[in-house]
Every structure is written in structure tokens, then in C-alpha cells.
Amino acid sequence: MEQTVYINGSLLPRAQAHADIYDHGLLYGDGAFEGIRVYDGLIFRLQEHIDRLFRSAKALAIDLGMTPAEMVDAVVRTVRANEHRTGYIRVTVSRGVGLGLDPSHLPPGATVIISTEQLSLYPRSMYENGLEVVTASTRVPPSCCIDPQIKSLGRYINNIQAKMEANRVGAGEALMLNMEGYVAEATGDNLFLVMNGELTTPPTSQGALTGITRATVIECAREAGIPVREAAVTLYDCYICDEAFLTGTAAEVIAMVRLDGRDLGSGKPGRITQQLTEAFHARTRTDGIRALD
Numbered sequence: 001m002e003q004t005v006y007i008n009g010s011l012l013p014r015a016q017a018h019a020d021i022y023d024h025g026l027l028y029g030d031g032a033f034e035g036i037r038v039y040d041g042l043i044f045r046l047q048e049h050i051d052r053l054f055r056s057a058k059a060l061a062i063d064l065g066m067t068p069a070e071m072v073d074a075v076v077r078t079v080r081a082n083e084h085r086t087g088y089i090r091v092t093v094s095r096g097v098g099l100g101l102d103p104s105h106l107p108p109g110a111t112v113i114i115s116t117e118q119l120s121l122y123p124r125s126m127y128e129n130g131l132e133v134v135t136a137s138t139r140v141p142p143s144c145c146i147d148p149q150i151k152s153l154g155r156y157i158n159n160i161q162a163k164m165e166a167n168r169v170g171a172g173e174a175l176m177l178n179m180e181g182y183v184a185e186a187t188g189d190n191l192f193l194v195m196n197g198e199l200t201t202p203p204t205s206q207g208a209l210t211g212i213t214r215a216t217v218i219e220c221a222r223e224a225g226i227p228v229r230e231a232a233v234t235l236y237d238c239y240i241c242d243e244a245f246l247t248g249t250a251a252e253v254i255a256m257v258r259l260d261g262r263d264l265g266s267g268k269p270g271r272i273t274q275q276l277t278e279a280f281h282a283r284t285r286t287d288g289i290r291a292l293d
């Protein structure tokens with residue numbers, strides 16, 4: 001079945017869905033995006049993703065020309081058109097079309113693209129055995145330059161460089177530090193440490209995205225009576241923790257079992273990691289907006 005893509009109000013076959021060569025997202029990274037998952041017809045936390053997208057657009061002063069409810073509807077229609085029961089959804093928006101930095105020279109009209117994909121980030125064995133991670137030399141930009149809460153297109157050049165650092169040494173992911181040397185997050189995931197039965201995750205003020213998987217895991221932990229705190233995390237904290245895991249829409253929840261050549265905890269996915277992985281997957285069966293019965 002040919003893929004159907006939503007582009008600026010129309011659902012078109014992929015071969016006919018073209019973005020302009022002068023799109024500001026392409027030319028300058030001047031836009032934002034969301035990666036979303038659909039599980040058996042249920043679009044996981046779609047409202048939360050659309051709300052974050054609209055916050056990103058607002059912070060960038062991009063008028064999307066549609067309401068959040070219309071965006072939700074557009075995502076649902078795209079999923080239905082593709083009979084996309086289980087997989088990944090990418091929503092990409094940009095300021096619109098025009099050469100030159102000055103937004104006042106752009107004709108009105110943001111670009112909005114919604115596409116569906118199959119995505120499996122890691123093989124099953126990595127979910128069972130955990131991920132080896134390295135610390136990247138590429139840092140996250142300071143919040144005063146690019147706010148990590150804006151899921152902007154342009155911010156990801158650093159994350160791609162960091163991911164390439166991981167690839168070069170055969171690691172599955174890279175941790176990224178902020179300019180003060182605290183751990184911010186991984187290239188496409190948030191970080192959690194388990195120490196003495198308590199969870200710690202870096203706050204947004206340290207350069208972490210306000211991840212939707214992260215929020216879900218925090219809810220699951222609190223429901224299970226596991227204390228959670230947002231606090232600055234050092235590499236030392238990572239090296240001596242009992243368990244560690246990463247969370248993200250694409251990766252879901254995955255144990256981090258080695259970092260910079262050291263085993264973390266037992267070097268295997270820990271008990272609390274496994275408990276929260278199961279609790280997260282239970283949420284994917286209930287939390288969201290149904291697109292397909």
C-alpha cells in the first residue's frame with residue numbers, strides 16, 4: 001500500500017507530497033517536530049505531543065494556522081489513511097517558505113507535514129540485555145541559547161554529531177553533557193538513574209527535553225511508590241548507580257547497562273527498570289487517542 005502523507009491540509013500519495021526547496025525548516029532548521037507512536041490503533045499520548053508541538057511553535061513565534069484540535073484530527077486522519085495500526089508518526093512543522101533569514105519577508109503559511117513510518121530503533125536483544133552507552137564530547141547548547149523545551153529542528157545537529165560519536169565506537173547511544181559538565185540526556189532519550197530504590201532524572205534546566213515517555217515513567221514510578229526526584233546528575237552518579245535506563249518515544253524504555261567501559265550496577269537490566277518498563281507498556285494500551293478500532 002502506497003504511503004499517504006499529510007501536507008498543508010491535503011492527504012497525498014507520498015510520491016506527490018513535496019516540500020518546497022526554500023522551506024525555512026530545510027534552509028535554516030527553523031521549525032519544530034514531534035515523534036509519536038501508535039500502539040494497536042491507539043495514538044499514545046497524542047494530545048500531550050500536540051500540546052508540546054504548539055508550545056514549541058509558540059516559543060519560536062511560528063503561527064501554525066490551525067488549532068491543536070485540528071492538528072490532532074490531521075494526525076488521526078493520516079493514521080487512518082495509512083491503516084497504520086502500530087508504528088511511528090512524525091509531525092514536522094516549519095515557519096514556511098522563503099529564502100533569507102528575516103521572517104517578515106516570508107509569505108504567511110507554515111509548513112505542516114505528517115507522515116507514518118515503521119520504526120524499531122534497537123533489536124529485541126538490546127531490550128533484553130541492555131544498551132552500551134558512551135559519553136559524547138559534543139555538548140547540548142546552553143538553555144539560554146536554545147531552550148531544550150523547544151523540540152526544534154535546528155537543535156538536532158549536535159545530537160546527530162553525538163550519535164555519530166556513539167556509532168564510531170559501536171555503542172547504542174551517547175550521553176550528552178551540558179556546558180557545566182552535568183548530564184543532560186541522551187541524543188534522543190531522557191536519562192533515569194536508580195540509586196537506593198529512588199529514581200533521579202536531570203531537570204529541563206540541565207538541558208533535558210520534557211519527554212513524554214519521561215513523564216509517563218515518572219507517573220508509573222509514583223504510582224508504584226518509587227520516589228522520583230529531578231536533580232543535576234554527574235557522570236560519577238551514573239558510574240556508581242544501581243540501575244540506569246533511557247526513555248523516549250522511539251526507544252521506549254531501555255536499560256543502560258554499560259557507560260564509558262564500566263558496568264552499571266550488575267551490568268544487566270535491573271529490577272526497577274524491568275518493573276517500570278512493564279508499567280510503561282501497560283500505559284501504551286490505555287493512554288491516548290484511538291485512531292483505529
Ligand SMILES: Cc1ncc(COP(=O)(O)O)c(C=O)c1O
Nearest residue numbers: 188189190209211212213248249
Ligand atoms: C533530545 C531528546 N530527548 C528526549 C527525548 C524523549 O522525549 P519523548 O519521550 O517525548 O519522545 C527525545 C525524543 O523526542 C529527544 O529528541
